[in-house]
Amino acid sequence: MTSETLIEFDRVQKAYGRHLVIKDLNLRVRRGEFLTLLGASGSGKTTSLMMLAGFEEPTRGEIRMNGVPIEHVPPHRRGIGVVFQNYALFPHMSVAQNLAYPLRMRGMSRSEIEAGVKRAVAMVRLQGMEERKPAMLSGGQQQRVALARALIFRPELVLMDEPLGALDKNLREHMQFEIKELHRQLGVTVVYVTHDQSEALTMSDRVAIFHNGDVVQIAPPGDIYEKPADAYVAGFVGENNLIEVTVDGHEGDGARVLLPSGQSVTVPSPLAEGARAILAVRPEKLRIGAEAEGLGLRVGARVTEVVYLGDQIRALLDFGAGQIAMVKLPVAASSRPQVGDQIMVGCDPADTRLFPEP
Incomplete structure (x- = not known):
C-alpha cells in the first residue's frame, strides 16, 4: 500500500446467507480525495460503506486503514465521521449539545469542547442557532449540523450515505457545493454514496460505478462520462x-x-x-x-x-x-x-x- 492510500478493500466479499452482495471488491481510497460510490439500488455501494464504517463485517477479505486491518475494530474506535440521509441528530439536544457529544465521548475538557463547537458552528454558518433543537431547524440546517458533527473531531475519513436524499432539488444542489467546499478547505478524505449521477459528477474527484456487487469502472467524472468502460456505464451515467x-x-x-x-x-x-x-x-x-x-x-x-x-x-x-x-x-x-x-x-x-x- 502506498503512502497516498488511506483505505484499501482487499478481495472483500459480503454475503447474507447464500446471497452474495459484494463479490470481490478491490478498491483503494486515496488520502484527501472525494470518492463517490455510485450505483443503482442493490448494487453493493451502501453495503461497502457500512463495512468501512464498521456496521457490517466482511464475509471474506480485509479492509485496511493506514495499512492496518480494521474489519474487527468496533465503529466507535475507528475514528471515522459518518453522515446519514436521516441526519441521526439527538432530538432532545440543542445544536450545540449535538455538536459537543462526539467531543465529550472523547474525554475532551470543557474549554476544548466549547472552542470546538464554536469552530464547527462557524464552519457551517449556523451562528445564532446554537440553542435550537433539531425540530426548529429546516432540512438544510439539520444536514449542516450533521455534517459539522461528523467533522468536529477532525477525523481522517468521513463517510456520507445519501446525505442529501431528503432535500428538495434547489437545496440539494446548493448543499453539493457546500460539502465540496468544506472538503476543499479541510482536506479530509470523503467516501460518498449516492444513486444520483449528476451529484456524483459534480462533487467527486473520482467515481466508482457499482453493478451487481462489483466495481465496473473507477475514474474521474470526465472519464466516466466521456469514456465509459462498458455499455452498462454508458447507459447508467447521464x-x-x-x-x-x-x-x-x-x-x-x-x-x-x-x-x-x-x-x-x-x-x-x-x-x-x-x-x-x-x-x-x-x-x-x-x-x-x-x-x-x-x-x-x-x-x-x-x-x-x-x-x-x-x-x-x-x-x-x-x-x-x-x-x-x-x-x-x-x-x-x-x-x-x-x-x-x-x-x-x-x-x-x-x-x-x-x-x-x-
Missing part, C-alpha cells in the same frame, strides 16, 4: 443513445456497423466482423440538418417528437426498425426540427463508443 448494431466489416482502423434499418456507419473500434454490439452516442453530440453536413457519421431519421425545455430542445428520432435516438439542441440552434420531418443526423465518429453486446 443520458445516452444505445443502438443495437452488428459489425459488418472494417475500413482502416474503424469498424463498419450495420443498423437494424439497414444503414451503415463506420466508427473507431477493434471489434471483430459479425459481432453484435451496442453503439453509444450522447444526445448533445448529435447534429441535424445543415449542421450534420461534413460529419464523418451521418444517417437519415424521422422526427417523432419535439419537446421544449427552456434552455434546450429535445427531439426523438426514428432511425427505422424500432431504433429511437434523442438529440439535444440549444434553443438558438439554426435548425429546429418539426414532428414528421425527414432529416439527416450526424456526429463525429470520435464521439461514439462501440461496446460488445452484454
Whole structure:
C-alpha cells in the first residue's frame, strides 16, 4: 500500500446467507480525495460503506486503514465521521449539545469542547442557532449540523450515505457545493454514496460505478462520462443513445456497423466482423440538418417528437426498425426540427463508443 492510500478493500466479499452482495471488491481510497460510490439500488455501494464504517463485517477479505486491518475494530474506535440521509441528530439536544457529544465521548475538557463547537458552528454558518433543537431547524440546517458533527473531531475519513436524499432539488444542489467546499478547505478524505449521477459528477474527484456487487469502472467524472468502460456505464451515467448494431466489416482502423434499418456507419473500434454490439452516442453530440453536413457519421431519421425545455430542445428520432435516438439542441440552434420531418443526423465518429453486446 502506498503512502497516498488511506483505505484499501482487499478481495472483500459480503454475503447474507447464500446471497452474495459484494463479490470481490478491490478498491483503494486515496488520502484527501472525494470518492463517490455510485450505483443503482442493490448494487453493493451502501453495503461497502457500512463495512468501512464498521456496521457490517466482511464475509471474506480485509479492509485496511493506514495499512492496518480494521474489519474487527468496533465503529466507535475507528475514528471515522459518518453522515446519514436521516441526519441521526439527538432530538432532545440543542445544536450545540449535538455538536459537543462526539467531543465529550472523547474525554475532551470543557474549554476544548466549547472552542470546538464554536469552530464547527462557524464552519457551517449556523451562528445564532446554537440553542435550537433539531425540530426548529429546516432540512438544510439539520444536514449542516450533521455534517459539522461528523467533522468536529477532525477525523481522517468521513463517510456520507445519501446525505442529501431528503432535500428538495434547489437545496440539494446548493448543499453539493457546500460539502465540496468544506472538503476543499479541510482536506479530509470523503467516501460518498449516492444513486444520483449528476451529484456524483459534480462533487467527486473520482467515481466508482457499482453493478451487481462489483466495481465496473473507477475514474474521474470526465472519464466516466466521456469514456465509459462498458455499455452498462454508458447507459447508467447521464443520458445516452444505445443502438443495437452488428459489425459488418472494417475500413482502416474503424469498424463498419450495420443498423437494424439497414444503414451503415463506420466508427473507431477493434471489434471483430459479425459481432453484435451496442453503439453509444450522447444526445448533445448529435447534429441535424445543415449542421450534420461534413460529419464523418451521418444517417437519415424521422422526427417523432419535439419537446421544449427552456434552455434546450429535445427531439426523438426514428432511425427505422424500432431504433429511437434523442438529440439535444440549444434553443438558438439554426435548425429546429418539426414532428414528421425527414432529416439527416450526424456526429463525429470520435464521439461514439462501440461496446460488445452484454
